[in-house]
Amino acid sequence: MRAYTEAVERLAEVKGFRPEKRPLLEEAFDFLTSSSKPFLILNAPTGYGKTLLSFALALHSLNDASLFDRVIHVLPMRSIIEDIQRTAEEAFGFSRTKMMGSSGEFMHLFPLNVTTADTFTWDLLKLNTKKKHSVKAGKEFGYDYLTQASILTSLVIFDEAHFLLEDESLATAFDTVVDFLTSQGVPVAVMTATLPRGHVKFFERYAMKNGYDFKVLSPDEDDPFVRRELEKDITIEFGKGDPLSFVEPGKRNAVIVNTVERAVELYNRAISDTRFGFERERVILIHGRMTPSHKRSIITRLQRLKNEDFLLIGTQAVEAGVDFSADVMITDRAPINSLLQRFGRLARHAGDEAGKAMVMEDAPVGPYQPEKVEGTLTRIKERDIHPRVPSTYEELVTEVHGPQASSVKKLVNQMLKGKLLQLMSDPSKRASHVLGEVERLVAKGTPIMRGFLVPLSVGSEVVLVSPKKLFELHSLGLVKVRGVVSELQELGDAYLVARAIALGDDVEVIYTGDYDGERGIV
Structure with a gap:
């Protein structure tokens, strides 16, 4: 030890x-x-x-x-x-x-x-x-x-x-x-x-x-962490309408929503309307379409305010990897695993005594499966859960995501798995063989891994965007593409760029717009 x-x-x-x-x-x-x-x-x-x-x-x-x-x-x-x-x-x-x-x-x-x-x-x-x-x-x-x-x-x-x-x-x-x-x-x-x-x-x-x-x-109720967390008063409530109407001035607030566009819209209103009760420097926006240095500066700002009142507005990017503690959290509805990650930022640190979560029942579900979102809300209303005591929510997680291993197996493409497993395990399949097979699969439109995200060069840094967002930015004249295609005539061209990058082709995608030092790429 x-x-x-x-x-x-x-x-x-x-x-x-x-x-x-x-x-x-x-x-x-x-x-x-x-x-x-x-x-x-x-x-x-x-x-x-x-x-x-x-x-x-x-x-x-x-x-x-x-x-x-x-x-x-x-x-x-x-x-x-x-x-x-x-x-x-x-x-x-x-x-x-x-x-x-x-x-x-x-x-x-x-x-x-x-x-x-x-x-x-x-x-x-x-x-x-x-x-x-x-x-x-x-x-x-x-x-x-x-x-x-x-x-x-x-x-x-x-x-x-x-x-x-x-x-x-x-x-x-x-x-x-x-x-x-x-x-x-x-x-x-x-x-x-x-x-x-x-x-x-x-x-x-x-x-x-x-x-x-x-x-x-898994920790039991004798674990020092669990004992400490059980002493905290954490409540979960449900609301409808404008998330900003549930913000409590004088406290540490976090508003977590399911899309970047929704986060930016709320941020713009929060900094322009004094009714919300926060000075501009205490209103913070964070999402996935920001450069790494921009996000680091925001996190540093947030950490300086850790014991003072603030209003953080963010997306799923806040669910993990951003260490902060809030007294009040207003969140869009989402599946139970995402909600638990968000709730995990409530009264997070030692010395915090209470936290309140407000789940917006009428919020857009964003990228999530509607049935899992609805199943989560229905079940969460029926029982008393504590977001940092696993014994209180384990059964709910299983009910939403499935009790059987087949819940994972049904997502697996067995034909693709067989090819990938052979490439991994066969010592005669060297990098050149793997590359040839991967190129054939990609040419057929087979998604081997996550959606072919595009690294967008912003100065000396990189921001990952989806092909759909790449096409949107290009249509607005905010992006240049070098290699494969220079003009994106349709969404399929953006996917072509993304696939080429995934395979290591000599492709450069450059953000030519003015990067917003507050809002990132929006």
Whole structure:
């Protein structure tokens, strides 16, 4: 446990908090460093400090590499990666990020490697898309075997795994990844705050098939964290109409909505109408179409106001990766897992005593499945849940997302999975073979991974946008495209650009408009 203790001390020093005992994390650390073939599910609420486990395990690997040489921390969203990387650099100085738009090229050779699910899958497929031209020209293989080997000798941690299992565009790739990793005996840990029984069964099936020590850990009511949280008065109410009408001046407020457009509209009204009771510098907007440096400056601003009144208006980008505590949260309706992530920002810190959530029943559902949204609202009204005490909401999560492993399996394209699994596992399939097969699949319009997002260059930084948003911005004369096509005549052209970028083609997409230092790309 020496590495665990050292990790706690370093984080406490950098973050400025008094360490609180976390029996669940200690048990998880002990299991992952003592079992010869561990598969762990850590089901702990938001704010529990699950990321500490990755830091502690990375420190452990520096002194004892008998079970794993390093840690790879896989996340579904870039926004969370930026927060973890910042903390890792400040406290330990031994991590590296790898994701679309990052400039560095490397294998997973650092004690702690933080990456997105998409990039991790490409690496497991032995394809470094940045080396695509050299691979296609037959000049090199782009680290193919070496990159995959650096994964197979690591401990892999999937953080916020529910995002990967519930996203139809990611489900097939993620199922393939879990199948392959467990067939190779790679130590695996899954961390999430919201895991229905169907997802547990999904992981357990692969663990049992390949002879793992399988364990599920969740805090009980004797856990110090749970005892503290149960003392807080957190209420959940429902309302209709204008979200800003529920804001309470003099308190820390957060308004979380389902689209960027809705967030910007609310922000514009909040800063122009004195009736809402906030000085302009205390009204903060954050969403996914902002540059990394812009988001960092906003988070710094928010942290300076942590004990003062403010009005934060944001999108799903706030659900994870933005550490703040609110007294009042007004949120658009959403599925239970998203609501729990949002509620996790209520009275989040030690010393906070109460929090109130207001769910807008008539809000647009945005990108979510309407049946899951409606199922969530119906059930949440019928029971008393506490957003940071898993025993109060686990059954509700299962009811909304499905009790059987088949709830995941039905999202998986078995034909695509078979091809991806063969490319991963067949040693005769090198990077050039993988690239050829992937190009054929993409040419047919097969979505291998998440929706072919487009890295939009804004100065020296990158903002990821959807092909639909790219087409909209291009239609407004705010974007230039170099390579593949120069003019986007229809939405299909934007998808063509996105697919070419996903395959590593020499394509540049440049934002030519004036970047809004308050609102980002809107």
